[in-house]
Amino acid sequence: MVDTQSTFRTGSTDPAVVARLAEILDSQAATPGVQRLRAWAHDALAVRPGERALEIGCGTGSEVQVLAAAVGPGGEAIGLDPNEGMLGLARERAAGSPARFVPGDVYALPFADASLDAVLCERVFQHLTDPVSAVAEIARVLRPGGRVVLVDTDWATGLLHPGDPGTVRAMLDGMLGRTAQPAAGRKLAGWLSGAGLTVRDRGSQALISDWEPVRDTLLPMMVDTAVGGGVVTRERGDRLMADLADGAARGDFHMSVTMFAVLAQRV
Numbered sequence: 001m002v003d004t005q006s007t008f009r010t011g012s013t014d015p016a017v018v019a020r021l022a023e024i025l026d027s028q029a030a031t032p033g034v035q036r037l038r039a040w041a042h043d044a045l046a047v048r049p050g051e052r053a054l055e056i057g058c059g060t061g062s063e064v065q066v067l068a069a070a071v072g073p074g075g076e077a078i079g080l081d082p083n084e085g086m087l088g089l090a091r092e093r094a095a096g097s098p099a100r101f102v103p104g105d106v107y108a109l110p111f112a113d114a115s116l117d118a119v120l121c122e123r124v125f126q127h128l129t130d131p132v133s134a135v136a137e138i139a140r141v142l143r144p145g146g147r148v149v150l151v152d153t154d155w156a157t158g159l160l161h162p163g164d165p166g167t168v169r170a171m172l173d174g175m176l177g178r179t180a181q182p183a184a185g186r187k188l189a190g191w192l193s194g195a196g197l198t199v200r201d202r203g204s205q206a207l208i209s210d211w212e213p214v215r216d217t218l219l220p221m222m223v224d225t226a227v228g229g230g231v232v233t234r235e236r237g238d239r240l241m242a243d244l245a246d247g248a249a250r251g252d253f254h255m256s257v258t259m260f261a262v263l264a265q266r267v
Contacts, residue, residue, distance in 0.1 A: 013085035020217075022089055025059050027213040037205040037259055041120060041149045042066060044201050044263040050074040051117035056106050056138075057081055057124035061090025061099060067120065068099040080104040106134045111141045122151040123259070125191070126184035135195040142266040147200075149263050150192065153207075154185030157258035162247040163240045167232055171222060171240070174231035185260035197264035209255040211248035219244065219255075 028034055042063075047053050047070040055064045058079030068077035079101040081087050087101050094101070104110050106124060119138050125131050138148055158172045176182040189199050209218065223237040232240075247253045 013083075013088070015085075018085040018089055021086070022060055024217055024221075027217060028207065028209075029060075029062060030213070031207055031209060033205040033207040033256075033259070037151060037203060037261055038063065038122075040203040040205075041122070041151055041261050041263075042070070044203070044261070045118050045120060045147055045149045047071055047075075047118045052076045052078075052115065053118040053120070054078045054080060054109075054111070054116050054141075056109075056119065056121040058090055058101065059086055061094050061101060063120060063122070064090065064099045064101070065094055065097050067118070068094075068097050073098065076100065078102060080106075080109070107137060109137050109141050113140055114143045114146075116141045117143055117146050119146070119148040120151075121148070123153060125150060125152045125188065126155070126179055126181045129180050131181060131184070131187070131191050132194060135191045135197075139195040139197055139266060142197075144266055146266045147263060148192070148197065148265075149261055150188045151259060151261040152181075152184040152188055153257055153259050155179055155182040155257060157185075157206075157256075159254060159256050160244075161254040162252060163243040164236070167236045167240045170231050171226045171237075174226045174229055175222070178225070178229070185258065188260060188262040189264075192262055192264040196266075198267050199262060199264045201263040203261040203263075204258060206256045206258050211244075211253045211255075214255060215245070215248075 047067055049072040051071050052075060053067040053071055058064050058081045061079050064077050064079035071077050077099045079090055082105055084103060087103060090101050128134050155176050160168045192199055223241060226232045227234050227237045244253060
């Protein structure tokens, strides 16, 4: 439950920044909800040997490696990201894999018309100021019969317990206010349909976080963001962290947000 993609888009190649963001992504990737939704996405996309597949906003590159294994030696799997620091990490982690990584922007994909069989894009659209143009660009590069799976968060479904309800609500509302498309998850199907693509299937999962992985990463970042934005005072933020720690100690901690996925096809 953190706005990582907007930080990636700053283009920082500072090793410490890249390492911290990678730690957050790795922590999220280890959660059962993300794993289940990613498995659904790959099953729905059904990439076949010899195809050409792209992941937009590839981050650490883990899912591009999955695509590379699916397309095999006769195909091509490409990861695209605007952040050179993350691309460097993705290339490092994919050493020995045929996966390829390129810099690029979702608004101007560096591919010819009708040149891709499959496109995967996870948790990017919530940060776009012009999602309609981005979906049109994806539709442009898809071949007839090509498939796309968009996965994104709906921040209005965020839950955090225990703690003062007013502080929790203020923090979650602050997250909504600093995200370009906070309700992206519920809008994916409409954006895809509006671009002339045919929706074939939908999936969803709650991203439920345990205390330990978020104690020193996501939660302090959320509190610092809320305090820095004037949403809550430092005293209220520290009190919330203490209440959450107490709850975790007695087995009464919950943190979640729901993600949605949509499969669409160019017919």
